[in-house]
Amino acid sequence: MARRERVTRMSVEQPLWRALTAYRLLTMLYAIGLFVTAQDRFDRPWVAIGYFVVLVVWTLATLPRVANAASCTKRFLTADLIVALAGILLTPVAVEHSRIVAGGPTLPSIWTAGAVLAYAVKGGWRWAAFASLLVGVANVVQRGAFSRDTLHNVLLVCIASIAIGYVVEVARASERTLARALEIEAATRERERLARDIHDGVLQVLAMVQRRGTALGGEAAELGRMAGEQEVALRTLVAGGLVPASRGSEDASQGALVRAVEEPDDLPGTSTPCDLRSLLAPHAGARVSFAEPGAPVFLPPVAAKELAAAVSAALDNVRRHAGADARSWILVEDEPDAVIVTVRDDGPGIPEGRLAQAEGEGRLGVAQSIRGRLRDIGGTAELISVPGQGTEVELRVPKISRGKAGSGR
Incomplete structure (x- = not known):
């Protein structure tokens, strides 16, 4: 069946770009x-009008440039900062000097901070510090002297932009870590699914060929000896991991890209x-x-399929380990909040510690084909075995599944 890939894009910094656009x-x-x-306090108002025409056209024309980090290129940032610095340096040409000395605003006023913040969101705190330094120098030049007000304004812009740049860097690192964790989780789940399928099919066939060939x-x-060798090699692969984690992260400007492989919908x-x-x-x-029960026992299709496969795995274990003459009983109970399926046999039982030893040897029948399947659909599997008194496996699936079956897939 065809498989499909779920792609999730996460970007903590994207809201910052939207806020910058509005700012x-x-x-x-x-x-x-x-x-x-x-x-009325401008000596040359036409200079200010000319600058504001350029500012309006530039701001509106470059809105797409501040929509995301990919569009906000270094060339744009340079041009944007030049527009801001030009407005600061043109202020003494357009306005009375007394207004500048009295602490009046520059032509671009607080619009200048937007250019610095763009540096911070794009490149982090180092880029923000560089842009803030240039803005501070331009403010000192346009006033003709260094004052407390100038220092206050420059420090305010510098500290705010550096703080935002640092937050952006932390957010990007967190995105990469989260993306890696999700990739590992997806790869692990895929490995477990493949391990179950291999155990239910290929490994059992190889084991049967080995037994029949020896007999x-x-x-x-x-031929049986070769089949046994291949069984051991395949179990080693299953136990060690079949699916390497893929490279799922793209440029942090677009957010962390996470690919998780989903199982096919093979039930109509x-x-x-x-x-x-x-x-x-x-x-x-x-x-x-x-x-x-006398009435239908309804479950979501994926949950029903996985539960039935777990029952098949339990019966296969009975045939393999308890012998062809062992008897088995399957009991289905439909409770208000869960469906319980019990598989019991009259075999010799399982010695204490044998399951842990088998899992360490790569024999994942109980760990993956039974417990793994139930865990994936939000259920549980309990195994009770007393040597000489048989084995009982209780499989419980909640009516409202916490696993992937509950999604309606």
Whole structure:
């Protein structure tokens, strides 16, 4: 079946770009408003008008440039800072010197901070410090002297921009860490799914070939020996990990890109609940007794499929470890909040510590084919075994699944 890839893009810094866009628009209007209310104090108002025409055109034309980090190039940042510095240095040409000495605003006023903040969001605190330094020098030049007010304004812009730049750098590092963690989780889940499929199919066939070949002898024994070697090698691969983590991160300007492989929808009508009884009934036979409720036992299709596969794995373990003459019983219970399936056999039971030893050897029948499947659909698997008294496996799946089956897939 075709598989599909879920792509999730995360960007903590994207809201900062939207805020910067709004800030540039609002501060442009604020700078124009200051000029309109105090134009009588300008010696050369036409200089201010010419600058504001350029400022309005530049601000509106470059709005797409501050939409994200990819669009905000170094060339744009340089030009944007030049526009801000030009406005500061043109202030003594347009306005009375007494107004400058009295602490009056520059032509771009607080719009200048937007240019510095763009440096901070794009390149971090070092870029912000560089842009703030140039703005501070321009303010000192236009006033003709160093004053307390100038120092206050420059420090305010510098500290704010550096702080924002540092936050952006931390956010990008957090995005990369989160993306890596999600990639590892996705790879681990895919490895477990492949391990279950391999255990339910390939490994069991190889084990059967080994047993039959050994029993037949001759050339068949050699074939059985080779099958046994391949079984050991494949178990080692399954236990060690089959799926390497992929490179899932792109440029931090677009946010962390995370790819997680989803399992295919191989059951028709995934939105229609499935009667679990129809999936378990084929197991009934001379050596397997099946007890079911009189009414349908509905579960989401994926949950029903995984639960039925876990029951199959439990019965396979009975046949392999308890012998062909062992009897099994399947009991289905439909409770108000959960569906419980119990698989019991009259075999010799499992010695204490054997399951942990088997898992360490790469034999993942219980760990993956049973417990792993139930964990993925939000359920639990409990195994009770007493040597000489058989084994009982209780599989519980909540009606409202916490796993992937609950998503309606």
